[in-house]
Amino acid sequence: MVLMSAWRKERLRGWDGPGLLARSRATFGWSCDEVRLGRPPDDPGLGYPARMPRPLSRKIPLAELHCHLGGAVTPAIMWGIAHSQGIKLPTKDYWEFRDMITVSPRRNRSFDGYLQLFHWTELIQSSPLAVERSVYEVVGGAYRKNNVTTMELRFNPMKRNRGGEQDLDHIIAAAVRGMDKASLEYPVKPGLIFCLDRAFPFELNEIIVEKAIAWHDRGVVGVDIAGPEATTFRVADYRRLFRRARQFGLGLTVHTGESGPVEEVARVVELLEPDRIGHGVKAAYDPRAMAMIRDRGIVLEICPTSNLNTRVVSGWDEFRWIFDTFRRNEVRFTINTDGPEMLKTYIRDELAQLGRLGILSVADQELAAATALAASFVPNVSDVPAPRLQPASRVAVEREEA
Numbered sequence: 001m002v003l004m005s006a007w008r009k010e011r012l013r014g015w016d017g018p019g020l021l022a023r024s025r026a027t028f029g030w031s032c033d034e035v036r037l038g039r040p041p042d043d044p045g046l047g048y049p050a051r052m053p054r055p056l057s058r059k060i061p062l063a064e065l066h067c068h069l070g071g072a073v074t075p076a077i078m079w080g081i082a083h084s085q086g087i088k089l090p091t092k093d094y095w096e097f098r099d100m101i102t103v104s105p106r107r108n109r110s111f112d113g114y115l116q117l118f119h120w121t122e123l124i125q126s127s128p129l130a131v132e133r134s135v136y137e138v139v140g141g142a143y144r145k146n147n148v149t150t151m152e153l154r155f156n157p158m159k160r161n162r163g164g165e166q167d168l169d170h171i172i173a174a175a176v177r178g179m180d181k182a183s184l185e186y187p188v189k190p191g192l193i194f195c196l197d198r199a200f201p202f203e204l205n206e207i208i209v210e211k212a213i214a215w216h217d218r219g220v221v222g223v224d225i226a227g228p229e230a231t232t233f234r235v236a237d238y239r240r241l242f243r244r245a246r247q248f249g250l251g252l253t254v255h256t257g258e259s260g261p262v263e264e265v266a267r268v269v270e271l272l273e274p275d276r277i278g279h280g281v282k283a284a285y286d287p288r289a290m291a292m293i294r295d296r297g298i299v300l301e302i303c304p305t306s307n308l309n310t311r312v313v314s315g316w317d318e319f320r321w322i323f324d325t326f327r328r329n330e331v332r333f334t335i336n337t338d339g340p341e342m343l344k345t346y347i348r349d350e351l352a353q354l355g356r357l358g359i360l361s362v363a364d365q366e367l368a369a370a371t372a373l374a375a376s377f378v379p380n381v382s383d384v385p386a387p388r389l390q391p392a393s394r395v396a397v398e399r400e401e402a
Ligand SMILES: [Zn+2]
Pocket: 066, 068, 226, 255, 278, 338
């Protein structure tokens, strides 16, 4: 039996693609004509050559469901936080520091290489002040730059407390303060997801879940399993713990179908019954896993640039096949970044690239955006009021903030 909270079940009911898209357009004030034309009236579609697909309207609010705090803060802000705390960095050169915490074409792309980028960002974020500022900056920045109104930020609180030197509750309370502060300034609905770590012993991961339960009514909305592949990790060990998290109303997501074996996806679905799956791209190679994902209404959190960087996916051609396979098998998916600053990409960049390559049509992109809002662990994400004026372009926003 698949257990699910009542409100989540309600949202998943009748979740047909076209219906969801039409409801989403109606929610954000599109008229019948706009729905028919597939574009709002102030976007006549003339600004691009006939064969260049238009990008998704900036008016459409986005939900980022898969974003690690360690990869989401701009290098300049990380630099400032590191200095304000007197952290001894391995370089005094800003550009070297920037290179140290972001992907670079000079370095070999690999899964382990990507995880190593988190070493310094997690260390710098390991204090209440640093966590509060990081969360606040990420949530506000995502709204200003990309009209992201729902930001689900995930992190492992035990990788922010300097090995037990800092109190876990102080770190969590600081993240909640960061969210609250951003929510007072902007019409956003953020939420926190706590990441368990595959390389951690069960007892530590259990503490993280208990903290998520304890802070659930303060904006912690879900739990996740992340981290490097580890021989000690067994999916079955987490069955009871995940059931407990669900009973307390937490959303469940798990990194799988990424760097690990294809067969793990079906095992995770069977044993942990997640609401969503982080990445899951390898499920495209397993018809049984896809059937389980479809039948249980599980939503994939796909992060294309991240998968290319870690070499989990070989290139855009493979992605074209993966997305075609998911569409054919009615597997629902969303588009995310994994870490916008570390990977130097935003959701709108991801969607635009998929549009330019003809992998996702504009209607597909809108459906992915609507699916993300519907699959968010944060309640009532569609209640956010639309901006009264057209949001400025990202280039303009970035110039003003420089
Ligand atoms: Zn991730």
